[in-house]
Amino acid sequence: MRKPTDECLLCKVNAANKTNSHILPRFISTGFLGAKGAPRKGFLLNGINELTAKPKTVQDSPKEDYILCEECEAYFSLVETASAPAVKFWQTKAAEGELKIVPIHPHLKLVQLNSPEPVVMRLLVYSMFWRADISDLGTFKNYKLDSDLAESLRCSLLEFKALANGALQANLKTKEITLHPYATMTAGAFKDETANVLAAINPGNPASLHVDKFGFYIFKAEKDIAGNFMADFSNIKISDNQIMVVSEQLWYDVMVKRPLEMAVEQAKKNLLDSK
Numbered sequence: 001m002r003k004p005t006d007e008c009l010l011c012k013v014n015a016a017n018k019t020n021s022h023i024l025p026r027f028i029s030t031g032f033l034g035a036k037g038a039p040r041k042g043f044l045l046n047g048i049n050e051l052t053a054k055p056k057t058v059q060d061s062p063k064e065d066y067i068l069c070e071e072c073e074a075y076f077s078l079v080e081t082a083s084a085p086a087v088k089f090w091q092t093k094a095a096e097g098e099l100k101i102v103p104i105h106p107h108l109k110l111v112q113l114n115s116p117e118p119v120v121m122r123l124l125v126y127s128m129f130w131r132a133d134i135s136d137l138g139t140f141k142n143y144k145l146d147s148d149l150a151e152s153l154r155c156s157l158l159e160f161k162a163l164a165n166g167a168l169q170a171n172l173k174t175k176e177i178t179l180h181p182y183a184t185m186t187a188g189a190f191k192d193e194t195a196n197v198l199a200a201i202n203p204g205n206p207a208s209l210h211v212d213k214f215g216f217y218i219f220k221a222e223k224d225i226a227g228n229f230m231a232d233f234s235n236i237k238i239s240d241n242q243i244m245v246v247s248e249q250l251w252y253d254v255m256v257k258r259p260l261e262m263a264v265e266q267a268k269k270n271l272l273d274s275k
Contacts, residue, residue, distance in 0.1 A: 002066040003066060016068055018067070020065065024131070024198060
């Protein structure tokens, strides 16, 4: 178990004295627990005891102590604050004509975000995958990215570290970020907004994270996305800043139903192995 005197896992300089660090940004990882201001409740599925015990209830998205210092936590908060309006309210912005929408086919369209700056959005995504990789919580215990990718994400995040928006903007003008193609997916509507999931299932290439109403995928390099169906819908170039929007049914089948089925399949396997 980590201690407050251990080094920060991002900067590797300061003491990791911050408690209750969210592994996934709170602004996009708690909606499925219920409306803000109302009692919140979710269930922790671990693929182990779902068939033999009642799932543990949770009231917040995963948090961990002593992984970051106060400065690095403040930096991540800065990135999240800059990203939150565009991510949370893209539908309102699209309805008001602020965003370009590119129809692909009846089950898919692309939304071109006009904020935050593409590198800021990239930093947000990098931070989620990196935090999931370094977390020791049960949800992420077996989620380990390729070590070279994880270190590249850490170095990119550290390169742009800032404690105020002005400093962040200055870094955006003078520094370069290592490009790892990534894709963001959501749905135009949801059958039940409290039926979504947080899941770290695949740390491969691409690695994936299911974060309530959003799905994220990241590839190690551009050559790895060549030929993948997501190649035309991902953020590959430095200026790319787009989201895939899929149908309600496709979202449910891929991003909700399948992770739950996988948890049940794992629980069945573990039950048989224990006999």
